[in-house]
Amino acid sequence: MSPPARRGRPPSEEAALRILDAAHALLLERGYDRFSVEEVSQRAGVAKTTLYRRWPTKDHLIVTLVTRMQDAVEVVYSGDVRTDLVRYLGQVVAGLDRMRTAGRPDGAHDRSAGLVAEVAAASARHGDVGDAVHLMFARRNAVVLALLDEAKVAGELRADADAETVFDQLAGAVYYRLLITGRPSPPDYLHGLVDSALRGVAAGPRRPDPGGAHS
DSSP states (O other), rough: OOOOOOOOOOOHHHHHHHHHHHHHHHHHTTTTOOHHHHHHHHHTTTOHHHHHHSSSSHHHHHHHHHHHHHSSSOOOOOSSSOOOOOOOOHHHHHHHHHHHTTTTTTTGOOOTTTHHHHHHHHHHHHHHHHHHHHHHHHHHHHHHHHHHHHHHHSSBBBBTTOOOHHHHHHHHHHIIIIIOOOOOOOOHHHHHHHHHHTTTTBBBOOOOOOTOOOO
């Protein structure tokens, strides 16, 4: 008689989840500079070799954490593209601010980009980390681009609207303010940003189909 099938996650997956949970908590508590892979392995209850086998440096682990944070931001088309984009950008800004102030209790009062800048620097230091960062943004951006395409199909945006250009205007402005100027992106700024980006691509009133009505 064959042994009963095992249920639940494989041990390796369970260990990875423990590592990521412990790393996430430690990163928000300590920030980039005081983030220790050794302490993550202790908190997760796994051997350092288990952790390093999957994430060879702390930069690799942190990029995985950032990907996980981004994937938690919901992107759904509700039928009102303006509202959807303002909500999405608000969630992104909130997440970036948590990353910016990670491990820095007084971070809310300065203009340092904190962990966000460290991730950008890590992508420049390691080619494979850079590839992972680019893949992370490509995956995430594809979801928002799909939302904009749905808005085109629904008639909210012009059929010839370039979704990538619209999204670049929105994301580019948010990251520029964070990384370059250090200025915040409050709700009124996000509303104005979305209005500006959509102004040139919003569809006009629908015209009646000349062949659809008969006297």
